[in-house]
Amino acid sequence: xxxxxxxxxxxxxxxxxxxxxxxxxxxxxxxxxxxxxxxxxxxxxxxxxxxxxxxxxxxxxxxxxxxxxxxxxxxxxxxxxxxxxxxxxxxxxxxxxxxxxxxxxxxxxxxxxxxxxxxxxxxxxxxxxxxxxxxxxxxxxxxxxxxxxxxxxxxxxxxxxxxxxxxxxxxxxxxxxxxxxxxxxxxxxxxxxxxxxxxxxxxxxxxxxxxxxxxxxxxxxxxxxxxxxxxxxxxxxxxxxxxxxxxxxxxxxxxxxxxxxxxxxxxxxxxxxxxxxxxxxxxxxxxxxxxxxxxxxxxxxxxxxxxxxxxxxxxxxxxxxxxxxxxxxxxxxxxxxxxxxxxxxxxxxxxxxxxxxxxxxxxxxxxxxxxxxxxxxxxxxxxxxxxxxxxxxxxxxxxxxxxxxxxxxxxxxxxxxxxxxxxxxxxxxxxxxxxxxxxxxxxxxxxxxxxxxxxxxxxxxxxxxxxxxxxxxxxxxxxxxxxxxxxxxxxxxxxxxxxxxxxxxxxxxxxxxxxxxxxxxxxxxxxxxxxxxxxxxxxxxxxxxxxxxxxxxx
Amino acid sequence: xxxxxxxxxxxxxxxxxxxxxxxxxxxxxxxxxxxxxxxxxxxxxxxxxxxxxxxxxxxxxxxxxxxxxxxxxxxxxxxxxxxxxxxxxxxxxxxxxxxxxxxxxxxxxxxxxxxxxxxxxxxxxxxxxxxxxxxxxxxxxxxxxxxxxxxxxxxxxxxxxxxxxxxxxxxxxxxxxxxxxxxxxxxxxxxxxxxxxxxxxxxxxxxxxxxxxx
Amino acid sequence: xxxxxxxxxxxxxxxxxxxxxxxxxxxxxxxxxxxxxxxxxxxxxxxxxxxxxxxxxxxxxxxxxxxxxxxxxxxxxxxxxxxxxxxxx
Numbered sequence: 074x075x076x077x078x079x080x081x082x083x084x085x086x087x088x089x090x091x092x093x094x095x096x097x098x099x100x101x102x103x104x105x106x107x108x109x110x111x112x113x114x115x116x117x118x119x120x121x122x123x124x125x126x127x128x129x130x131x132x133x134x135x136x137x138x139x140x141x142x143x144x145x146x147x148x149x150x151x152x153x154x155x156x157x158x159x160x161x162x163x164x165x166x167x168x169x170x171x172x173x174x175x176x177x178x179x180x181x182x183x184x185x186x187x188x189x190x191x192x193x194x195x196x197x198x199x200x201x202x203x204x205x206x207x208x209x210x211x212x213x214x215x216x217x218x219x220x221x222x223x224x225x226x227x228x229x230x231x232x233x234x235x236x237x238x239x240x241x242x243x244x245x246x247x248x249x250x251x252x253x254x255x256x257x258x259x260x261x262x263x264x265x266x267x268x269x270x271x272x273x274x275x276x277x278x279x280x281x282x283x284x285x286x287x288x289x290x291x292x293x294x295x296x297x298x299x300x301x302x303x304x305x306x307x308x309x310x311x312x313x314x315x316x317x318x319x320x321x322x323x324x325x326x327x328x329x330x331x332x333x334x335x336x337x338x339x340x341x342x343x344x345x346x347x348x349x350x351x352x353x354x355x356x357x358x359x360x361x362x363x364x365x366x367x368x369x370x371x372x373x374x375x376x377x378x379x380x381x382x383x384x385x386x387x388x389x390x391x392x393x394x395x396x397x398x399x400x401x402x403x404x405x406x407x408x409x410x411x412x413x414x415x416x417x418x419x420x421x422x423x424x425x426x427x428x429x430x431x432x433x434x435x436x437x438x439x440x441x442x443x444x445x446x447x448x449x450x451x452x453x454x455x456x457x458x459x460x461x462x463x464x465x466x467x468x469x470x471x472x473x474x475x476x477x478x479x480x481x482x483x484x485x486x487x488x489x490x491x492x493x494x495x496x497x498x499x500x501x502x503x504x505x506x507x508x509x510x511x512x513x514x515x516x517x518x519x520x521x522x523x524x525x526x527x528x529x530x531x532x533x534x535x536x537x538x539x540x541x542x543x544x545x546x547x548x549x550x551x552x553x554x555x556x557x558x559x560x561x562x563x564x565x566x567x568x569x570x571x572x573x574x575x576x577x578x579x580x581x582x583x584x585x586x587x588x589x590x591x592x593x594x595x596x597x598x599x600x601x602x603x604x605x606x607x608x609x610x611x612x613x614x615x616x617x618x619x620x621x622x623x624x625x626x627x
Numbered sequence: 628x629x630x631x632x633x634x635x636x637x638x639x640x641x642x643x644x645x646x647x648x649x650x651x652x653x654x655x656x657x658x659x660x661x662x663x664x665x666x667x668x669x670x671x672x673x674x675x676x677x678x679x680x681x682x683x684x685x686x687x688x689x690x691x692x693x694x695x696x697x698x699x700x701x702x703x704x705x706x707x708x709x710x711x712x713x714x715x716x717x718x719x720x721x722x723x724x725x726x727x728x729x730x731x732x733x734x735x736x737x738x739x740x741x742x743x744x745x746x747x748x749x750x751x752x753x754x755x756x757x758x759x760x761x762x763x764x765x766x767x768x769x770x771x772x773x774x775x776x777x778x779x780x781x782x783x784x785x786x787x788x789x790x791x792x793x794x795x796x797x798x799x800x801x802x803x804x805x806x807x808x809x810x811x812x813x814x815x816x817x818x819x820x821x822x823x824x825x826x827x828x829x830x831x832x833x834x835x836x837x838x839x840x841x
Numbered sequence: 842x843x844x845x846x847x848x849x850x851x852x853x854x855x856x857x858x859x860x861x862x863x864x865x866x867x868x869x870x871x872x873x874x875x876x877x878x879x880x881x882x883x884x885x886x887x888x889x890x891x892x893x894x895x896x897x898x899x900x901x902x903x904x905x906x907x908x909x910x911x912x913x914x915x916x917x918x919x920x921x922x923x924x925x926x927x928x929x930x
Binding site: 648651652655656658659660661662663666669670673674677678692696699700703704706707709710711714818819822823825826829830832833834836837838840 | 851887
Binding site for chain 3: 294298326381397400
């Protein structure tokens with residue numbers, strides 16, 4: 074076979090288990106990192122940065138869960154609680170989830186997957202990281218000076234008129250982070266259009282690339298609307314009057330329209346890249362071609378486009394017109410179609426595959442189950458009548474955590490384990506990896522499944538005290554959260570350990586087919602010794618190619 | 628890669644064509660994000676004009692269409708100059724390029740000057756929201772809303788014009804030093820931005836100044 | 842081509858100024874509800890002229906056409922769905 078022989082020659086050239094001449098050894102010292110334009114190093118810079126924000130946001134979540142152990146509001150005041158859930162939401166959404174897979178894994182692997190030396194605009198890429206750090210500094214400044222209590226949604230007129238907290242600095246942080254996202258999105262779209270290796274046609278691209286292309290479209294077209302909305306909100310707060318101000322005949326619902334025009338598509342920024350990772354993992358660890366490649370690729374684009382016309386389902390109980398509500402409800406159901414296509418195709422890929430349960434695969438299988446629950450409960454809350462009942466309850470909280478934590482974070486962890494040998498040249502310890510994946514899965518379900526029940530029984534979100542009959546389920550949820558915490562701390566420990574002590578990985582420890590596995594680990598500065606040429610579809614997992622590759626490695 | 632091309636082509640690209648088309652595509656995508664950035668304000672305008680159409684028509688007549696119309700002509704002419712400048716850069720006519728860039732920036736500055744006089748007039752006529760805003764007649768609140776949107780839209784546009792002027796002046800300096808003789812792409816993509824700023828104004832003029840019957 | 846391009850730019854500019862004159866003078870005629878439609882149509886025509894000739898969309902790749910259309914299309918999504926809410930309240 075053409076490709077496999079091609080792959081063989083490349084691999085033989087870097088047969089050493091650890092390439093000494095790589096992007097990590099290319100420059101030493103802090104300066105070589107802070108002034109780097111190498112997409113791989115920038116990905117790692119993002120990894121460290123989002124880790125900081127993840128930890129802060131996780132501490133906020135832990136404090137909330139501890140407060141909710143007892144019905145009385147005894148540990149922290151309601152004001153502090155409001156600030157905690159705001160910080161948790163703002164940091165997790167804009168400073169962890171949105172940059173997680175795109176800016177870390179995307180930056181690292183996109184150019185390699187398409188056989189390029191770097192992204193199209195490497196200096197802009199570094200600049201976007203600096204913007205992100207500046208944005209984070211603004212958010213932390215707001216946090217240190219007392220935080221914000223508006224919730225991550227910044228609804229007017231509360232945020233413009235009544236909130237007694239550092240709204241403007243937090244909004245400014247998100248504004249700047251938005252521009253970082255936009256630059257990343259532009260960079261990815263141009264890179265994918267213009268930098269593909271010879272022979273790499275659109276329908277030969279890895280599905281991760283399709284997913285990140287779709288994500289970038291959302292980043293580019295939705296984020297500016299958030300930017301202008303937060304700017305208008307901030308100016309209104311500063312100036313005293315503005316376009317959302319009821320005094321002038323302004324309409325706060327207009328703010329909600331603008332906010333959700335961004336923030337609903339942003340939900341897909343937070344799940345599409347995860348779906349892309351899962352498509353890579355499922356094929357690799359069942360040693361089978363993806364079922365219905367074109368359908369999976371196009372469903373990413375469909376989700377991105379449909380995601381722009383459903384935002385009104387967040388506003389069913391606002392004073393939005395009932396007819397708009399009905400239209401938005403109907404349109405929301407449509408998103409289930411491409412999402413369903415993906416789940417069906419992943420399942421069909423598993424069917425009769427020779428599945429192995431390495432750590433990334435455990436995360437991938439966890440993703441499919443949890444995403445399905447999150448997606449189906451999404452249909453519940455998209456139903457106009459049901460949403461009136463469960464709106465602003467823990468049912469909604471549970472639903473979107475199944476998507477964002479059960480979906481995106483699982484996918485991020487899966488992808489991080491999968492590409493860790495490529496990033497560092499070393500393997501993480503498999504036993505601990507599997508253990509952490511299982512702890513995460515159990516802890517996650519124990520945390521969030523009770524919240525479906527709580528919400529259905531009527532416990533509203535954003536309260537620090539509650540009636541005693543909800544205590545049992547809240548205790549379960551807090552217990553789950555502490556298990557989930559262990560599931561996240563374990564990888565942090567063994568990843569750091571593996572940097573020095575991990576087994577050498579070699580170029581392709583998973584016997585995967587993507588172009589990124591055809592170069593050494595860690596890759597050289599310009600990724601490939603010679604520009605690779607693509608001659609066939611990306612997922613040539615079949616017995617023949619498998620054996621060839623295996624022999625080449627041995 | 629030989630020595631002459633490496634000087635121009637960034638290392639991640641194979642050739643200058645790839646680099647050019649990447650830069651152009653990047654700029655166009657950025658302009659699409661700019662459309663959405665202004666889009667939030669255009670939405671506010673649309674919704675409130677729909678809701679308070681009568682007041683918006685009345686308020687619009689308080690704006691001076693001579694300022695607005697003259698500024699449209701000024702920006703259109705500067706766009707023409709910019710297009711000619713890109714052509715000069717492409718043909719590597721350095722002196723002509725510098726002169727055209729300076730002229731483009733000059734008309735940008737003229738736009739800002741006219742805008743400044745207009746803002747002063749608005750201020751004197753008490754049309755600035757919350758700043759001693761005065762309105763004879765009913766619906767003063769809704770009229771104030773119109774002027775808030777007017778200042779937001781034209782202010783955001785003015786920020787863009789200012790950035791554009793700065794960019795063009797930098798380009799003129801670089802052009803004088805002969806920086807664009809093999810690679811004129813920076814001139815072209817800055818040109819795209821400048822034309823975009825022009826297009827925004829083309830919509831602002833009728834929407835803000837001509838909303839009411841004069 | 843070399844000599845005709847500046848000529849094309851000047852012609853475009855003259856067309857733009859003519860459209861400005863039309864939209865400005867029509868501002869003094871009462872067209873009722875068609876006023877907005879007319880103003881937007883002329884603004885759109887001006888924008889298209891600028892994009893076609895000054896911004897070289899004419900002769901540009903299909904991809905650039907697509908990007909240019911996408912920006913406008915997405916703005917229309919925003920405007921139409923929100924206006925849909927306000928119209929039916």
